[in-house]
Amino acid sequence: GPQKVDRTVDSVCPFCGVGCLVTYHVKDEKIVRVDGRDGPANRGRLCVKGRFGFDYAHHPQRLTVPLVRKPGVPKDWQGAVRPEDWREVFREATWDEALQRAAGGLRALRDAHGPKALAGFGSAKGSNEEAYLFQKLVRTGFGSNNVDHCTRLCHASSVAALLEGVGSGAVSNPVSDVAHAEVILVIGSNPTSNHPVAATWMKNAARRGAKIVLADPRVTDIGRHAWRVLQFRPDTDVAVLNALIHTVIEEGLADEAFIRDRALNYEALRENVRAYSPEAMAPLCGIPADTLREVARAFATAKASMVLWGMGVSQHVHGTDNVRCLIALATVTGQIGRPGTGLHPLRGQNNVQGASDAGLIPMMFPNYQRVDNAEARAWFEQFWGLPLDDAPGYTVVEIMHKALADEADPHKVRGMYIMGENPAMSDPDLNHARQALASLAHLVVQDIFLTETAWLADVVLPASAWPEKTGSVSNTDRMVQLGRRALTPPGDARPDLWIVQQMAKGMGLAWDYEGAEAGVAAVYEEMRQAMAGAIAGISWDRLERESSVTYPCLSVEDPGQPIVFTERFPTPTGRVTLVPADIIPADERPDADYPLVLITGRQLEHWHTGSMTRRSAVLDAIEPHATASLHGDELARLGLAPGDWAAIRSRRGAVQVRVRRDDGTPRGAVFMPFAYVEAAANLLTNAALDPFGKIPEFKYCAVAVRGI
Ligand code: SF4
Numbered sequence: 001g002p003q004k005v006d007r008t009v010d011s012v013c014p015f016c017g018v019g020c021l022v023t024y025h026v027k028d029e030k031i032v033r034v035d036g037r038d039g040p041a042n043r044g045r046l047c048v049k050g051r052f053g054f055d056y057a058h059h060p061q062r063l064t065v066p067l068v069r070k071p072g073v074p075k076d077w078q079g080a081v082r083p084e085d086w087r088e089v090f091r092e093a094t095w096d097e098a099l100q101r102a103a104g105g106l107r108a109l110r111d112a113h114g115p116k117a118l119a120g121f122g123s124a125k126g127s128n129e130e131a132y133l134f135q136k137l138v139r140t141g142f143g144s145n146n147v148d149h150c151t152r153l154c155h156a157s158s159v160a161a162l163l164e165g166v167g168s169g170a171v172s173n174p175v176s177d178v179a180h181a182e183v184i185l186v187i188g189s190n191p192t193s194n195h196p197v198a199a200t201w202m203k204n205a206a207r208r209g210a211k212i213v214l215a216d217p218r219v220t221d222i223g224r225h226a227w228r229v230l231q232f233r234p235d236t237d238v239a240v241l242n243a244l245i246h247t248v249i250e251e252g253l254a255d256e257a258f259i260r261d262r263a264l265n266y267e268a269l270r271e272n273v274r275a276y277s278p279e280a281m282a283p284l285c286g287i288p289a290d291t292l293r294e295v296a297r298a299f300a301t302a303k304a305s306m307v308l309w310g311m312g313v314s315q316h317v318h319g320t321d322n323v324r325c326l327i328a329l330a331t332v333t334g335q336i337g338r339p340g341t342g343l344h345p346l347r348g349q350n351n352v353q354g355a356s357d358a359g360l361i362p363m364m365f366p367n368y369q370r371v372d373n374a375e376a377r378a379w380f381e382q383f384w385g386l387p388l389d390d391a392p393g394y395t396v397v398e399i400m401h402k403a404l405a406d407e408a409d410p411h412k413v414r415g416m417y418i419m420g421e422n423p424a425m426s427d428p429d430l431n432h433a434r435q436a437l438a439s440l441a442h443l444v445v446q447d448i449f450l451t452e453t454a455w456l457a458d459v460v461l462p463a464s465a466w467p468e469k470t471g472s473v474s475n476t477d478r479m480v481q482l483g484r485r486a487l488t489p490p491g492d493a494r495p496d497l498w499i500v501q502q503m504a505k506g507m508g509l510a511w512d513y514e515g516a517e518a519g520v521a522a523v524y525e526e527m528r529q530a531m532a533g534a535i536a537g538i539s540w541d542r543l544e545r546e547s548s549v550t551y552p553c554l555s556v557e558d559p560g561q562p563i564v565f566t567e568r569f570p571t572p573t574g575r576v577t578l579v580p581a582d583i584i585p586a587d588e589r590p591d592a593d594y595p596l597v598l599i600t601g602r603q604l605e606h607w608h609t610g611s612m613t614r615r616s617a618v619l620d621a622i623e624p625h626a627t628a629s630l631h632g633d634e635l636a637r638l639g640l641a642p643g644d645w646a647a648i649r650s651r652r653g654a655v656q657v658r659v660r661r662d663d664g665t666p667r668g669a670v671f672m673p674f675a676y677v678e679a680a681a682n683l684l685t686n687a688a689l690d691p692f693g694k695i696p697e698f699k700y701c702a703v704a705v706r707g708i
Contacts, residue, residue: 188312
């Protein structure tokens with residue numbers, strides 16, 4: 001039977017945005033088992049990561065003391081990262097010394113070069129309270145809005161299009177609403193791997209008769225449950241979606257009343273999609289015109305149709321346009337504002353929704369108040385008692401460029417504070433990003449492992465793993481959920497919330513958050529005031545009682561609103577603005593030297609840059625090696641068999657990796673997960689940005705593959 005344990009602690013899974021509630025079973029100060037709780041997003045279910053991916057917290061490579069770089073040790077950004085040999089690069093320090101150096105170094109740069117010389121990356125893996133305090137520190141202590149996090153790399157384009165169109169960057173309906181849908185369009189998403197428990201709700205819906213339409217260049221597991229699979233050519237999202245919108249309008253299936261009452265700019269949209277008939281788009285996207293028409297009819301005429309999308313949609317130079325098309329499709333068909341309808345960008349990380357809500361983005365204060373809006377800025381200046389910069393800050397990839405800018409550039413970034421992010425693995429074009437990190441005059445990294453980013457730091461601050469702290473996170477369904485501390489951080493490692501406050505003091509800020517767990521409840525309550533428009537009704541006490549409350553939640557009686565846009569959109573006019581989109585090609589197309597398309601992404605067992613899951617015994621045992629997936633025909637053409645080694649090159653870098661056969665990967669393409677440091681997919685990727693969301697084009701660049 002199950003092991004007898006010392007205690008159980010209720011919390012939230014630290015991995016994906018589904019937000020499964022868990023119970024940790026603790027024995028001898030170690031987690032020995034995790035069970036699924038009856039949370040609103042998971043109903044007792046967990047995927048393999050949630051169930052078995054907990055022992056990273058106990059890994060011997062955990063950072064347990066502050067480290068400072070030894071004098072004269074170069075920042076070798078091209079060399080291997082060897083966490084076990086850390087003594088060659090760093091020496092141990094006391095917290096006093098480390099904090100003095102960490103904050104002192106940043107302060108000296110700010111005083112010498114001005115506030116724009118500094119930047120901060122927070123984390124979508126941290127709590128809302130950590131995100132809130134971190135952005136407050138950058139805005140009030142560093143003195144600029146140069147603060148961002150990995151939302152820039154996942155749904156920034158979705159958020160740009162949603163804010164522009166419907167006035168809110170969050171989902172309109174929870175995933176579980178697929179239970180009420182007749183048609184479920186899953187586009188650019190591999191939910192079985194990336195949102196596994198959410199995928200179970202989709203499969204259940206298909207079982208009871210809902211029609212899943214999978215639209216994706218890669219046919220993944222969810223395709224087995226689909227009514228139609230649109231395996232369109234990579235990069236042709238706008239062609240496919242405009243053809244669907246064209247069909248709806250041309251065949252008289254548009255919801256005229258909904259458009260009249262609730263939409264703006266319909267004429268321009270209608271004019272624009274005229275040129276995008278399915279017949280004209282079929283040769284481009286590779287989907288027969290009849291199939292496109294059939295899907296458009298089904299979507300428009302169903303009682304309820306819902307769209308869920310992932311990074312396959314967002315990570316393009318036309319990511320914002322892709323999402324504009326999705327908004328238009330849902331609007332012209334009137335499939336918004338009821339159960340089983342709406343728009344759901346599936347959030348990647350456990351708290352990417354919450355971190356963005358809390359203001360961990362360069363153009364907005366908490367709750368999406370624009371920094372260049374005088375009224376919003378005045379409110380926050382009064383609330384925080386300090387003057388604020390009115391210029392939006394730089395985004396993740398821009399900050400890396402600014403780190404390598406000329407000495408003469410007044411906005412050259414010279415010092416950074418990075419909490420829980422690993423841009424040396426997650427950024428595009430890693431040779432550039434790693435060089436940028438190494439070039440900083442002062443880099444402070446706060447993390448639980450000596451990550452590839454921490455390896456380049458001047459000061460490393462040992463932080464706490466998720467089960468070692470209490471805090472709230474907000475999942476893809478807009479549920480604010482409470483994680484409770486189950487363990488004590490090892491050695492001298494400290495809660496992140498405490499470290500951020502020490503850094504703030506070091507930067508000269510007089511902060512005073514009292515109470516248990518580094519004052520987490522006090523921080524939350526301050527954040528609640530700044531975000532009253534979303535979470536006024538969710539007090540810390542209520543979170544402690546209920547564990548999960550959905551926002552918008554505007555009063556203590558408000559049960560929370562899982563479905564929004566029922567009567568109006570949160571825009572000044574109450575209407576959705578339709579934005580026509582045209583085809584923009586990928587930044588880098590295949591050619592004779594680099595004939596294949598590289599698509600990057602994730603796999604079920606490994607999480608993002610692998611810092612946690614590759615240190616998790618069960619998960620690492622299932623998927624221990626970096627692989628690249630190709631269609632069987634493509635492997636044959638290259639003279640490769642599954643398991644063979646291949647070199648994959650792009651204009652920016654090269655990796656060596658074993659190949660695997662996956663006939664769901666389109667011919668002419670390669671798929672690689674980005675979790676493996678020994679074959680880092682992002683050495684190959686292109687840093688070209690979507691002009692609106694500033695998201696890089698992770699889903700398309702040109703590579704060559706050769707057997708070795
Ligand atoms: Fe954790 Fe996501 Fe898996 Fe749920 S589906 S257990 S939140 S990784």
